[in-house]
Amino acid sequence: MNPLDYSTDPFGGVVITPESLPANTADFIAQLDHSITVWTDGGYRLAWLKLPITHVAHVPYAVRTGFVFHHAQEEYVMLTRRLRAGAFVPSDASHFIGAGAVVINDKRELLVIVERYHAKDRPNFYKMPGGLIDPGEHLADGVMREVFEETGVRTRFEAVVCFRHQHGYRFGKSDFYFVCRLSPLSSEITADPNEIADARWMPVDEYLASDHISPFNKHIVRTAISRKGALPTQIEGYQVDSHKTEIYTM
Numbered sequence: 001m002n003p004l005d006y007s008t009d010p011f012g013g014v015v016i017t018p019e020s021l022p023a024n025t026a027d028f029i030a031q032l033d034h035s036i037t038v039w040t041d042g043g044y045r046l047a048w049l050k051l052p053i054t055h056v057a058h059v060p061y062a063v064r065t066g067f068v069f070h071h072a073q074e075e076y077v078m079l080t081r082r083l084r085a086g087a088f089v090p091s092d093a094s095h096f097i098g099a100g101a102v103v104i105n106d107k108r109e110l111l112v113i114v115e116r117y118h119a120k121d122r123p124n125f126y127k128m129p130g131g132l133i134d135p136g137e138h139l140a141d142g143v144m145r146e147v148f149e150e151t152g153v154r155t156r157f158e159a160v161v162c163f164r165h166q167h168g169y170r171f172g173k174s175d176f177y178f179v180c181r182l183s184p185l186s187s188e189i190t191a192d193p194n195e196i197a198d199a200r201w202m203p204v205d206e207y208l209a210s211d212h213i214s215p216f217n218k219h220i221v222r223t224a225i226s227r228k229g230a231l232p233t234q235i236e237g238y239q240v241d242s243h244k245t246e247i248y249t250m
């Protein structure tokens with residue numbers, strides 16, 4: 001019997017090829033048992049098993065043979081099994097990434113919103129538009145997208161002016177929240193009624209003087225006005241795929 005099809009990683013691990021997994025559970029059980037023996041005897045440290053949702057019936061047996069859950073997405077669950085005691089298992093992604101935007105027009109007005117879920121308990125809690133960055137999305141693209149989706153205002157990215165690192169966020173994960181300075185390319189507001197209770201251009205001085213605004217929000221607006229921030233940068237001689245990597249420097 002041959003072991004399950006697999007490739008190796010640089011860290012002494014085997015990565016089972018999902019597309020080659022037997023659909024029949026009995027065949028999977030037999031091949032997995034044999035594979036673990038082969039890989040252990042071969043000196044490998046760790047096995048990765050990605051089970052597509054179409055093969056979910058294999059999960060109970062994999063767990064009984066020592067596999068544990070590592071992470072899951074809509075279409076699969078990833079399991080891992082140490083083949084050698086103490087083998088290092090890297091963690092799943094530990095952070096959410098979000099971004100907010102300080103958008104100030106030529107009239108020294110700030111683009112602000114009230115989120116719908118705050119409309120009743122904090123009706124005057126105006127904040128900057130923003131939200132989560134999508135997987136595979138650049139920070140600059142994501143924050144411009146969020147501003148447009150929430151307010152209908154088109155913008156141009158300028159700089160990162162600060163970020164906040166917070167622990168114990170959604171599902172116990174940590175959170176990076178970047179605040180970016182953008183320039184408006186349009187002025188008409190068309191708020192998303194599903195998310196936004198109110199959106200407007202507010203004079204900056206009025207915003208900074210309001211008792212309803214958090215100290216954090218006031219601070220980042222002042223920072224965006226007074227400091228240049230971290231700018232998008234290309235480093236000569238450092239070749240990166242611009243579709244995969246973005247760099248900001250002071």
